[in-house]
Amino acid sequence: MGIFRLDPMMVKLIITVLLASFLPARGDFVVFFHWLTTAAIALLFFMHGAKLSREKIIAGSSHWRLHLWVMFSTFVLFPIIGLLFAWWHPLKVGDEIYTGFMYMCILPATVQSAIALTSLAGGNVAAAICSASASSLLGVFISPLLVGLVMNIHSDNAGGSFEQIGSIMMQLLLPFVIGHLSRRWIGGWVERHRGLIGKTDQASILLVVYSAFSEAVVNGIWNRVGVTTLLFILVGCLGILFVVLAINLLAARLFGFNRADEITILFCGSKKSLANGVPMANILFPASAVGIIVLPLMIFHQVQLMVCSMIAQRYKKKGEAEAARELASHQSKAVVESQK
Template identity: 80%
Template sequence: MGIFRLDPMMVKLIITVLLATFLPAKGAFVPFFEWLTTAAIALLFFMHGAKLSREKIIAGSSHWRLHLWIMFSTFVLFPLLGLGLVWWHPVDVGADIYTGFLYLCILPATVQSAIAFTSMAGGNVAAAVCSASASSLLGVFISPLLVGLVMNIHSAVPGNGLEQIGKIMLQLLVPFVLGHIAQRWIGGWVEKHRSLIGKTDQTSILLVVYSAFSEAVVNGIWHRVGVTTLVWILLGSLLLLVLVLAINLGAARLFGFNRADEITILFCGSKKSLANGVPMANILFPASAVGIIVLPLMVFHQVQLMVCSYIAQRYKKQHDAKAARQMPEKGKAAIESQK
């Protein structure tokens, strides 16, 4: 079945982790990959800014109740569930894994997959574009603040809190803003070469993952992460996603949103961004901890794609079935009107 198929990006991530496991960057290659990773992160966020269309944001920005709930789900509900999971601590798999779960919970939503699933299921695409884009932009500010607020871990960036925030802004926000400013000149080129931009995104993420896991392998990650831990990460990711989907679905119906908005809430309020999370972790956390901290995020990324793909297909089938039932009725009404 299609739901159990790994997406191509996940296959590339697995290959990258295996490469870092057997051929980690060592010695003189370490500073080279650090420089390359920093450049890749800047390019990644520049491209995110260049892809962001102001017209699409304005088109979907008026639906404030929907956007407010999606932001609540992304930056309040998810972190609260993450804190609950850390407090519950049901399986003894080490503090770094629970730190990873908490970290994924404070990240912004994805842009591409949230919009794609909303479109497939027949949701409010304009609102999805607005919410997902706003989440990605706000996440540059909010996620680092939440890291400092709810996570007890020392930053990879030396210095005080203001210096750390300055480093984050320089590496993430400045390229993003520059890309968005340049959108009026390069927007057409970006739209025309979407597949090339997608490959740039993926290459940037894979470089960061290779660099992070090289450091983690040198520090003995696979002595701390076994099969039991990986199974728990999978089950924990599934539990977290199901809880968020159930709460979002209940809230959408409780607050009287229509079907199209319900779909948008479901898909935009349940996603976490691998594209933002991996580069941000590389800046926020010590190099020795990044590999194990992003492991739950990489597993959750695959779980959310599989589960949301199934849900989107179910919505689509319901919509197609309803349209098929209405067709004969419309035909009958047309014949009656001609008599």
């Protein structure tokens, strides 16, 4: 089935990890890739800012109850689950794996896939655009704060929460804001070249992953991460996603949201952003730890796409069946009326 195919981005990530495993950057190339990665991250968030349309955000911003729940799911529910999972410690794997799960849980939602899946399933697309965009923007502030709050990180490249936030603002938020302010001049070009922008996004992420895994390989990542650990990460990602989806579905029905809003809550409240997470990890964590820490996020990226694609297809088929029944009912009534 097409649903079970690997996401093309996941294939590229696997190839990048293999490349870093066999040909890691060493010596002067480490410095070169450090500066190249910094420039790529700045370009990535500049493009994110340039793509963000204020008109689309305003169009869906009035649905405050929906947005409030999505933000709660993203920045409260997920982190609580991550903390409980790390506290439970079901399997004796490296502490960095559990750090990776917690880090994944504090990240903002994806934008593109959340909107695409909401649209496919017949949800409230305008609200999805607003929620996903707001989550991505707020995550630049909230995620580093949560890192400092729940993970108590003290690393060589981030000496505390305020220093982390300063690094994030300079390397991520500033390019984002400049990109968004530049939209009035480059907005038309960005809209016409969305495919090129998407490739720039992917290239930036792959570059960060290569740099991170090169450092991790030099520090012996594959001596610490085996098949058992990878299977544990996969099962952990599936479990966390299932719990979040179940709670979001229950909340949507408990609070009386309609079907379109339920779909939006389900898909916007259950995603974690690879595009935000990998560059941010490169700033927040020691270079030697980034490769292992982003493993749960990379696997969750594929898991969320596969599982949510199946759910979206079911919603779509159910919606089409209901529409067909409604049409048949109207036609039947029309025939009865014409025979009177």
